[in-house]
Amino acid sequence: xxQLEKSSLTFQCETGNYHTFCPIxxxxxxxxxxxxxxxxxxxxxxCGYFLQNSMGVMIFAEPRYAxxxxxxxxxxxxxxxxxxxxxxxxxxxxxxxxxxxxxxxxCTTEIIKMDLEGIAPKLEVEVxxxxxxxxxxxxxxAFTQGEDTVLASLIQRCPTEFIEKKEKxxxxxxxxxxxxxxxxxxxSEKNLKSLPLILFGSLPELIANQxxxxxxxxxxxxxxxxxxxxxxxxxxxxxxxxxxxxxPFLSRTATNLIRRRKCKLISAPFPIGPDGTRAWIExxxxxxxxxxxxxxxRENNIWKSLESYLPLVKGKSVFFMGDNLLExxxxxxxxxxxxxxxxxxxxxLDKRYQEAEINLLEETCKKMNVPLPLIIExxxxxxxxxxIEKYRPDLVITxxxxxxxxxxxxxxxxxxxxxxxxxxxxxxxxxxxxxxxTRSLRRKNYVQSFCEKELVE
Amino acid sequence: xxxxxxxxxxxxxxxxxxxxxxFKNVHAIMHAPLGDDYxxxxxxxxxxxxxxxxxxxxxxxxxxxxxxxQEKVIDNITRKDKEEKPDLIxxxxxxxxxxxxxxxxxxxxxxxxxxxxxxxxxxxxxxxVTELQAADKTLYQIVKFYIDKNAKTKNLELKKTxxxxxxxxxxxxxxFHNNHDTRELKKLFSNLGININCIFPQGAKVKDLRxxxxxxxxxxxxxxxxxxxxxxxxxxxxxxxxxxLPMGNIEFNKFIxxxxxxxxxxxxxxxxxNFINKNTRKLLNLNWIKRELKSxxxxxxxxxxGSSNHVxxxxxxxxxxxxxxxxxxxxxxxxDSQWFREQVQNYCNEILITEDHTVIGNQISKLKPDVIFGxxxxxHIGKRLNxxxxxxxxxxHIQNFPLGYKPMVGYEGAKYLMDLIYNTLNLKxxxxxxxxxxxxxxxx
Ligand code: SF4
Numbered sequence: 029x030x031q032l033e034k035s036s037l038t039f040q041c042e043t044g045n046y047h048t049f050c051p052i053x054x055x056x057x058x059x060x061x062x063x064x065x066x067x068x069x070x071x072x073x074x075c076g077y078f079l080q081n082s083m084g085v086m087i088f089a090e091p092r093y094a095x096x097x098x099x100x101x102x103x104x105x106x107x108x109x110x111x112x113x114x115x116x117x118x119x120x121x122x123x124x125x126x127x128x129x130x131x132x133x134x135c136t137t138e139i140i141k142m143d144l145e146g147i148a149p150k151l152e153v154e155v156x157x158x159x160x161x162x163x164x165x166x167x168x169x170a171f172t173q174g175e176d177t178v179l180a181s182l183i184q185r186c187p188t189e190f191i192e193k194k195e196k197x198x199x200x201x202x203x204x205x206x207x208x209x210x211x212x213x214x215x216s217e218k219n220l221k222s223l224p225l226i227l228f229g230s231l232p233e234l235i236a237n238q239x240x241x242x243x244x245x246x247x248x249x250x251x252x253x254x255x256x257x258x259x260x261x262x263x264x265x266x267x268x269x270x271x272x273x274x275x276p277f278l279s280r281t282a283t284n285l286i287r288r289r290k291c292k293l294i295s296a297p298f299p300i301g302p303d304g305t306r307a308w309i310e311x312x313x314x315x316x317x318x319x320x321x322x323x324x325x326r327e328n329n330i331w332k333s334l335e336s337y338l339p340l341v342k343g344k345s346v347f348f349m350g351d352n353l354l355e356x357x358x359x360x361x362x363x364x365x366x367x368x369x370x371x372x373x374x375x376x377l378d379k380r381y382q383e384a385e386i387n388l389l390e391e392t393c394k395k396m397n398v399p400l401p402l403i404i405e406x407x408x409x410x411x412x413x414x415x416i417e418k419y420r421p422d423l424v425i426t427x428x429x430x431x432x433x434x435x436x437x438x439x440x441x442x443x444x445x446x447x448x449x450x451x452x453x454x455x456x457x458x459x460x461x462x463x464x465x466t467r468s469l470r471r472k473n474y475v476q477s478f479c480e481k482e483l484v485e
Numbered sequence: 486x487x488x489x490x491x492x493x494x495x496x497x498x499x500x501x502x503x504x505x506x507x508f509k510n511v512h513a514i515m516h517a518p519l520g521d522d523y524x525x526x527x528x529x530x531x532x533x534x535x536x537x538x539x540x541x542x543x544x545x546x547x548x549x550x551x552x553x554x555q556e557k558v559i560d561n562i563t564r565k566d567k568e569e570k571p572d573l574i575x576x577x578x579x580x581x582x583x584x585x586x587x588x589x590x591x592x593x594x595x596x597x598x599x600x601x602x603x604x605x606x607x608x609x610x611x612x613x614v615t616e617l618q619a620a621d622k623t624l625y626q627i628v629k630f631y632i633d634k635n636a637k638t639k640n641l642e643l644k645k646t647x648x649x650x651x652x653x654x655x656x657x658x659x660x661f662h663n664n665h666d667t668r669e670l671k672k673l674f675s676n677l678g679i680n681i682n683c684i685f686p687q688g689a690k691v692k693d694l695r696x697x698x699x700x701x702x703x704x705x706x707x708x709x710x711x712x713x714x715x716x717x718x719x720x721x722x723x724x725x726x727x728x729x730l731p732m733g734n735i736e737f738n739k740f741i742x743x744x745x746x747x748x749x750x751x752x753x754x755x756x757x758x759n760f761i762n763k764n765t766r767k768l769l770n771l772n773w774i775k776r777e778l779k780s781x782x783x784x785x786x787x788x789x790x791g792s793s794n795h796v797x798x799x800x801x802x803x804x805x806x807x808x809x810x811x812x813x814x815x816x817x818x819x820x821d822s823q824w825f826r827e828q829v830q831n832y833c834n835e836i837l838i839t840e841d842h843t844v845i846g847n848q849i850s851k852l853k854p855d856v857i858f859g860x861x862x863x864x865h866i867g868k869r870l871n872x873x874x875x876x877x878x879x880x881x882h883i884q885n886f887p888l889g890y891k892p893m894v895g896y897e898g899a900k901y902l903m904d905l906i907y908n909t910l911n912l913k914x915x916x917x918x919x920x921x922x923x924x925x926x927x928x929x
Binding site: 044045046047048049050051070072073074076077078080081082091094095096097098099100102103107112113115116119120135136138139140165166167168170171410413427428429430431432433436 | 486487488489490491492495496498499517518519520521522523525526527529530533534535536537538541542544545546547550568579580581584585611612613
């Protein structure tokens with residue numbers, strides 16, 4: 029309770045001994061998002077084994093990803109990296125003919141200092157396919173940060189002028205022009221001039237469209253989105269454009285947009301939960317001097333539609349062990365729903381990129397009159413489990429390694445990774461978050477009532 | 486460099502972790518980057534494990550890269566020693582630590598001065614051995630360490646048990662149907678009046694290992710894990726082993742006869758022979774399956790692929806007991822290929838040894854068998870080609886960890902296999918009947 033009096037959030041840092049997925053896992057969702065891409069993970073059996081097992085049945089669907097498995101002769105530099113990669117790229121070109129190959133550098137390529145950034149431009153010319161290099165390894169990053177490294181690398185491939193883009197499209201895929209033209213016609217009908225605003229973060233098409241529609245309702249039409257459905261459609265980014273992120277783990281991408289492309293970052297809370305979505309839109313509106321229209325009503329309606337869930341979570345406590353960087357936004361939303369959050373574990377916190385989110389979190393705590401959570405960067409799972417045992421929260425949001433053992437100790441859990449793959453952005457998907465959060469709470473209620481009934485009858 | 490989409494066996498450290506986490510009160514510390522502890526997820530999910538997986542990481546990050554692990558590994562070992570009080574801590578190298586070339590052995594020696602637990606460095610090289618070889622090696626390393634240690638302190642038990650007894654070697658976590666097989670074998674030995682001296686690594690404590698020499702002989706159902714250990718026990722204590730998978734009727738009877746060779750008293754042997762007779766006759770009931778399959782058309786053609794052990798045994802069973810023609814028989818266990826060839830050459834038309842799933846995929850689509858018995862990968866190949874497939878070997882998948890009792894060995898195992906074989910073969914027939922009426926019905 030002593031925390032109630034505190035005026036601001038407490039940040040701590042632990043040992044960094046926690047479970048999370050390797051950032052190369054981002055290929056699993058990025059190859060699906062960017063439909064003409066091919067991801068080549070240059071690593072060892074360890075990386076391959078992880079991907080194979082974590083992707084589940086996706087692996088049998090001929091995914092557009094592969095391992096370039098390094099063997100002992102590669103490590104001892106008996107083989108020439110350039111020649112080896114060229115051989116594999118040509119094979120990929122033959123089999124799949126992608127518009128871009130993304131090289132994912134791993135721990136091993138870091139340690140043996142394989143010069144992927146140096147090799148790629150030469151190979152690109154020789155093979156005739158753009159090659160983008162992203163170093164998404166477990167030495168430097170956690171889980172979702174993998175996407176951050178890929179998007180950060182894609183920035184340099186975004187065209188600067190419209191003409192350049194058109195030319196590029198023509199040379200690579202001349203019949204695509206037909207399609208682009210149609211689309212332009214369609215869009216001009218809507219009679220909205222696009223603002224110099226680029227959104228970044230990979231979302232499923234449907235969700236991206238929903239967010240775009242929400243903005244269009246405020247008369248905001250964006251100039252583009254990074255990433256796009258195909259590599260060939262990457263948006264034009266001009267100096268002075270505004271950029272805004274849709275996910276909390278994209279700090280490198282944000283930094284690159286600011287430094288390399290001289291863009292201006294709109295620091296807003298993330299559009300997760302109706303409160304976050306409203307704040308996100310409002311912030312964007314404020315930049316372009318647009319008076320937001322009907323947002324408050326829209327938010328209230330969403331909260332109303334959530335009424336059946338809220339009693340289930342009200343007053344319950346939820347503990348975030350931390351592994352995917354969505355933790356702050358989710359915690360903020362759940363506090364707004366009436367939950368109490370004793371601790372938020374998070375792999376890495378960029379206080380500048382997440383500034384608006386942190387502020388909203390603090391405001392929400394005050395508004396709901398609950399204690400401020402303790403925010404722990406690089407948590408220590410062992411210490412956390414001790415704290416969980418002591419505190420016994422109603423729900424622990426955690427990775428799959430700890431979920432079953434916690435359940436066996438009578439503590440409700442929810443797999444954190446589901447939040448990464450579920451649709452949680454925008455007004456309409458708030459329900460999905462609560463669906464996830466309440467599932468195990470509901471199960472417990474059900475089982476308990478069942479047992480009691482059995483006992484009584 | 487090679488382009489790879491799929492692997493039949495995992496990296497070496499998975500093998501070591503499988504052994505370490507099978508023992509009770511043994512903790513493994515991986516020297517690895519953040520994110521390589523995926524083993525914990527698999528164990529927790531697939532085995533539906535109620536305990537925390539006793540595996541932690543001494544994280545290799547940028548700092549370690551720049552300045553070396555220094556005291557970090559040692560600190561992590563001594564910390565775990567205090568927190569969990571394990572009997573043994575195994576430092577587990579990964580692909581990353583293999584190229585960093587730090588002197589992990591030195592860390593281990595220094596850490597063991599300050600810790601109550603014994604500390605070992607798993608002696609496995611990522612680039613040279615597979616998951617299975619590493620598991621075999623690690624098991625041997627642990628057994629040897631405790632035999633030597635107890636020999637020094639004169640704590641080794643050497644006097645054979647009065648009643649016939651065995652050690653059951655190689656049962657491990659994440660093994661294909663291991664737990665069910667173990668239950669079936671336990672039942673069998675209790676029926677035969679044979680005591681089980683020690684089952685390991687699964688569920689064993691390292692302090693039990695000093696009793697290993699008192700068993701009359703060893704049983705090794707899975708030749709992938711335990712061979713090194715069994716050779717060691719033979720060398721040191723003259724304890725012999727029966728290394729075979731008692732899967733299918735004929736193999737199982739052979740297995741029991743072999744057991745009888747180890748027994749000394751006439752009446753025990755007679756008891757066993759009676760046992761075989763009685764049970765075989767019971768099983769003869771299963772002949773209806775054979776008859777039905779035979780009446781069903783001409784000889785069915787099958788392709789079998791998986792671990793050397795399961796494939797070789799199943800090949801014999803299908804060919805001798807059911808009369809299926811095996812047009813191709815293959816394994817991904819390269820290191821065991823010689824044994825494999827010897828076992829199957831008389832029972833199949835073609836032998837294939839490969840770790841590349843596209844090779845076996847191509848063979849399947851070329852040879853068009855009526856049925857496949859393989860791993861998850863072959864199941865999916867079968868799905869694509871519309872050929873039914875029964876899963877008979879790892880790589881594993883949540884479906885291969887059934888909650889119901891499904892052993893592969895012994896008499897119960899024979900029944901389960903008959904079901905599996907019969908259902909798999911008939912899947913296609915049913916499909917065809919269905920499709921007479923409606924275009925798209927898929928049975929999965
Ligand atoms: S942590 Fe490093 S070695 Fe492990 S899977 Fe990730 S990139 Fe590969």
